[in-house]
Amino acid sequence: MEHPNTLKKHIFGFLWSLILTFAALLITLRTNLPLGWKVTIIVTLAFFQLIIQLLYFMHLTEGDSKWIQVVNIVYGLFVAIVTVAGSIWIMLYNTMTH
């Protein structure tokens, strides 16, 4: 647990982040998926990248306070998602339902 950041892991993380980035680019520009699908897929890919950075580069699960760190990030993401999704719903779609 103490020294997980070997060179191999870093390279692994870097390659994955490149792959995910280009995948998102290709899906957006080179496919004919409906917009809703594109949005869903590339946002999901972004969250995968987030996890990779947190685990491989940022050592989120390291140290005495790893659980606090994880809960902290999860709570932050909860508020972030509520803020973004809630605002979009309220600002753009609030009266479209009837």
Place this chain on the structure above:
Amino acid sequence: MARGHLKKVLSLVGLIFLLAGCSQVKTGVLNPQGPVAQKQYDLIIWSVALMSIIFVAVVGIFVFVLVKYRERPDNLDYEPPEQEGSRWLEIIWTVIPVIIVIALAIPTTKTTFELERSPSPEQKPMKIEVTSVDWKWIFRYPEQGIETVNYIKIPANVPIDFELNAVGAMNSFWVPELGGQEYTMPGMTMHLWLEADKPGTYLGRSSNFSGKGFTHMTFRVISQEKEDFNKWISHVKKTAPEQTESDYLKLMKPGNVPEMTYSSYPAVFIKEYEKQQGGEKHHHHH
């Protein structure tokens, strides 16, 4: 049936609480004069009734423990027991509030959706366009082609579809006796249904702070029998002045003005002007 009965009893309890100690409370929100205000009034009374259960329970326990367990000269050697808590009590005072919340949430949701629709769907509605301007209310009757400022006349028992707009600051359009309010916002058209049961005059106002002249941003709502209303319309058509573009622009300047009546208004010019003031309108999908 049983629930309806309970509701009545509780409503009574609620009313007693609300009215305790005050005689002439019957104005404003507590004096509903139309179906919309009536629905909201019923919901208010229902919530007061539900809340009084909690109120009575808590105050009861509170007074009891204070009297019974206060320190007295004769109990100074009493050492209170160390209680960790009680699973059963915890469950009781979680479950009962949950039930109360459900009992309030269901009519709340139902009424929220109902208020989006005409209160009397079988009646042909009338449309009135409302624009709040710093610091006055402009009302246009698109079907009749007339315009009033700081007062409206409406036919009783006809659902009115108020289309709310604003130039300048946000305001809120509120006629307590006819129903709850809705904001008027620049660049965002909104709708509010109201209806009066019978002829009468009610006070309306802006309830959302909008600057210096806000306090005096009131208007009268005069509900009349249909014939009287129609007579008024034709009278206005015959006698009131036409609104010119410069009359309109004068109204757009900040300030309070008295009640006014116009037999017509420059519709195309106004539309252009308000579009320019309000930016591109977004989301009004009614």
Place this chain on the structure above:
Amino acid sequence: MDLFNFKKPEHFFVTGEPMIYMADVLIVLTMLGIVFVLTYYKKWRWLWDEWLTTVDHKKIGIMYLISAVLMLFRGGVDAVLMRTQLALPNLKFLNAQHYNEIFTTHGTIMIIFMAMPFIFGLMNIAVPLQIGARDVAFPALNALSFWLFAAGALLFNISFVIGGSPDAGWTSYTPLAGNELDPGPGENYYLLGLQISGIGTLMSGINFLVTILKMRAPGMKLMKMPMFTWSTLITSIIIIFAFPVLTVALALLTMDRLFGAHFFTIAGDGMPMLWANLFWIWGHPEVYIVILPAFGIFSEVISTFARKRLFGYSAMVYSMVAISALSFVVWVHHFFTMGSGPWINSLFSITTMLISIPTGVKIFNWLFTLYKGRIRFTTPMLWTLAFIPTFLVGGITGVMLASAPADYQYHNSYFLISHFHYTLIGGTVFACFAGLIYWWPKMFGFKLNERLGKWSFWIFIIGFNLCFIPMYLIGLKGMPRRIYTYPAGLGWGTWNMIETIGAYLMGIGFAIFVYCIIYSIRHGERDTTGDPWDGRTLEWSTSSPAPEYNFARIPQVNEIDAFWYRKRNKAMKVEESKPLKPIHMPNKTGLPVILSIFMFIAGFGFVFEWHLIGIIGLLGVLGCLAWRSLHEDKGFYIPVDIIQQTEAKWKKVSARGKSITS
């Protein structure tokens, strides 16, 4: 953006009102007085060494409390002025503009510059002592938090005499608060004052989070922490995740006003409603930021004066956790009437109602803590007991407001005003009084006079209810908030008169409280034992006032209410037999004050759109940060013999005190 624009605003010094000239004179006289006293008694050095550069959480707490009481006075004067104007129909005591400014500053000051620092003051005083720590995790950062708060508060308050007060309400809704409808420095003061103190608040949140999670005495598991510490922890979490929203919202409106951006303007396709949305995403959690610590204080006071451990401890904790999560998903109930559709309104109605469930759990747990207790009616206990029915009324009207269709009738009316004063005064302000009186001996070594305290309590409580109960009624009678006058004949007059009388009584209650402090400084009962209330938590196990290092030996904790059990089990002696070690303490630093002065300069510059001054201020801030990075504070050690001397002195006085009383 013109760097070298030093345009003077139309009215640099506010003029025209006799009241303002009076205030000007008073301010100048007070400042001259302070300077004179400090110089005459050669106290400048003392001020700098003991207070301005201190990093001691206890002193920082005291400075927060002094500021908060001053701000309570200022906000209270605002309130009394408003109530005077509304006492009778058609009064001309204040004009519309003046009234608008006063309700704006009243709201902003009470929430941001009174309630927040009051709570932070009490947290600073009590939390490190409650968890058996020497200080907070980042003492210098703690000082910086305070000084940034002070800079923000000062900036906001000088708007009164320089440049003009903000006048768009404490919610500062756009487009009214935009440049087009409200030009001039007033709103800029609001934006920058809040921004600067908000940054300080965020840092306090981080500081207390780390302090509580990492610096507890050995054996104090999370579920053995005192309830006030728990509430501080939860509050810190809410601060960390809510305040950035305010930071951004304020920054965006600042960009609209200063740099021609179009977030909230009608021109350029901005959305005025977006401000309301962002403001309340922060604003609702903010309500819980000031109410949860209040719950914590009440928990401590109730369990101390009922001589019983808190009933349902774990349920109390879980309900706070639930409240913290729910507080982020209810914000739309502040603008049900802004065209949100029925789906949104229904959903947010229900989430809002859900908050009442954990809150109810807490109320019942307090009641059952009292049950089978032996209740002592001390002043802190009176404030706490008064809280229960008061907050209950605030809470049930809150549930009523949560019902969207009913809210269409309550919204923006005096019904709403009364509701949130019942929660914020009945919750937060009562807790501030309770906590201040409760921890007063720990701060200063003497108790406040109980008789005067009770007088101030009863007068305040009677005044409070006289003032706010009629507001529910006139709200239902259609009286909206923020009108500066009203005509006769609507049936509002009598009630308004009663409200005004109530407001004056609250003012008198506050005045008696201030007199009580002054009286007690000379005549208050000295606290020689460190434990004047027969307390339960660790802060009462050290001397009053606590020594610089808090505890000579870090206590070992085995139970909830650690000190209570130690007293029962006579474990004090065991504790005292352990050897003393030198204690490591952080050094004083002047950097927080200096950085905050730069921040103030930056804020002042941007208020008047003197961008060069603003940028110079910001560069100063960056310079301070860089300096700090290069000068790590290594701290110093208090040697054992000094600790021994300090402890011996206290023990001697304490023993003498005990022999006298027993």
Place this chain on the structure above:
Amino acid sequence: MANPSQVDTSKPLEYQSEDGKLKILGIWAFLGAEIVLFATLFATYLSLHGQTAGGPTSQDLFEVKEFMIETILLLTSSFTCGLAVMEMRKGSKKGYLCWMLVTLLLGLGFLVMEINEFATYVSEGAGLSRSAFLSAFFALVGTHGAHVTLGIGWVLLVLYQVYKQGFTPVTARKAFITGLYWHFLDVVWIFIFTAVYLLGMVS
């Protein structure tokens, strides 16, 4: 403030002192706050994306090549920053300094491209005050850019201290914390890349 005498040598240097642990946890809490700060800017941007006031839209402005290069620069800098911290844990001062310099250069490259992008938009009349959409674009992307700028300054201060003092519990902690901050900026950029640039190309 924690007692410096409590040292646990079984941990990496930055975690050895109590003070280091506190500060690392503090920075995590700060990053939690930063998540919400950027989320608010994203919420604003996504609400205002269509509010162009007849001015240029995202499709008119964004260039795939430009933002892809920016993205690759920042992703790579995050990687090299990770390598630097790895070198630090091996105790190699030289390795750390070298990789961190590479990181800074990549970051600087990113910054130059971004400033260039902004300058182009402004010169095309697509500045901050053109429309709500552009206000929100500059606020979001600009705040990230400001963070990168501050990050560069901060890293430079730390590099200087590591260069002078070598690795102590204090400098190691500082190096680790700046590393966390730098990775975090990369994470934020991934979301800007997704929600601003990619989505801006198709809607």
